[in-house]
Ligand SMILES: Nc1ncnc2c1ncn2[C@@H]1O[C@H](COP(=O)(O)OP(=O)(O)OP(=O)(O)O)[C@@H](O)[C@H]1O
């Protein structure tokens with residue numbers, strides 16, 4: 001996590017402004033200056049400053065008034081007061097009003113830098129705290145993951161078993177199957193749950209940047225690296241790092257990651273110091289890493305180190321019994337979010353959705369439901385409301401579409417019924433010509449006639465012209 005840290009210096013004395021600006025610029029800080037309170041407020045409206053260093057006594061608007069402005073309108077800004085001789089009492093008052101600290105004029109360089117370092121540390125703590133709090137609010141236990149099919153239950157059992165260990169986990173599955181959700185569940189069901197869960201998408205960041213994002217960099221390690229920067233492995237200390245799209249990682253970084261997996265150690269970019277952290281790795285990919293290993297684009301040794309606990313998330317089409325549950329869940333979620341009355345879904349629409357192949361998996365289903373919640377006019381979603389690609393699907397019978405809950409089905413009878421209706425449909429389409437109907441069904445003519453005799457099926461009327 002790289003936090004911005006911009007400083008605004010306010011003083012009516014050009015000499016002080018220049019001296020402090022030079023010092024802070026040299027220390028690598030990003031700064032701006034203002035020579036009075038009004039100018040400071042104007043600049044702070046256009047640009048967010050994390051810190052304001054202001055003189056206390058200035059003509060028109062003094063430092064106390066400026067402090068009051070920031071406390072009211074931008075209370076996250078740290079205000080540091082510069083006080084002249086004999087104004088200690090006011091400085092104390094300023095602290096009471098919410099100033100971060102004060103410095104007596106002329107302020108010594110090391111004092112200024114020290115106060116800023118403290119402000120920066122406070123800010124990092126605050127940001128981490130906010131992050132943790134927001135993550136806790138959205139605690140991903142299993143109740144965030146919907147699905148009771150056998151493959152999903154096997155995944156829950158697996159998460160339970162491995163969450164409390166420190167083993168590296170590799171989650172594989174097509175895009176949109178819920179890999180990130182599962183990574184979250186691993187973290188929040190582990191003893192690391194009160195420490196950070198830090199995700200990073202290895203495919204979304206260019207290689208050089210990714211290295212410094214993951215492992216951090218030392219000050220001066222490249223142009224623009226004014227200050228040291230903590231990488232995500234350090235930020236996730238005692239917590240979990242989620243390396244998403246691991247298949248996109250460059251060979252160079254693969255080596256560095258392998259070393260971390262072997263020794264839990266690394267160096268920041270441009271640094272010689274070896275850093276050791278206790279970070280658990282959960283990785284995910286929608287690529288076939290084994291194929292990539294054979295093709296030479298992914299290191300075999302790294303693959304084995306990552307694949308200690310493999311979790312494969314099956315595509316949605318392999319667990320169609322979860323589809324009705326997911327639909328209910330997303331219908332409820334999106335109706336509530338948009339304050340729209342909850343809609344029902346017709347049996348026909350539901351079976352078409354179960355018959356559809358969902359190449360984009362749960363994400364595609366969620367998006368489809370969100371659209372249906374907004375666009376469907378009645379209170380029941382019908383076949384006609386579905387996108388073309390779904391409505392075209394031949395509805396396949398299933399436990400839920402046949403309408404049998406719990407009790408079981410008569411498989412033979414159901415298949416028979418399906419066979420009958422398909423034979424009749426083929427005959428109708430072929431205008432009663434048995435040769436042609438047999439072709440449509442992939443049968444030979446005599447088999448079709450035998451079946452018709454046995455089932456006592458007659459030729460239906462040809463389709464309407
Ligand atoms: N079993 C599930 N229950 C509820 N919501 C789910 C489930 N699986 C996935 N989702 C939702 O679907 C969306 C996609 O899930 P997620 O981001 O975890 O997928 P992914 O496998 O990481 O995809 P990608 O490979 O594209 O990154 C998210 O909004 C997620 O909340």
Ligand SMILES: [Mg+2]
Pocket residue numbers: 179180244
């Ligand atoms: Mg993902």
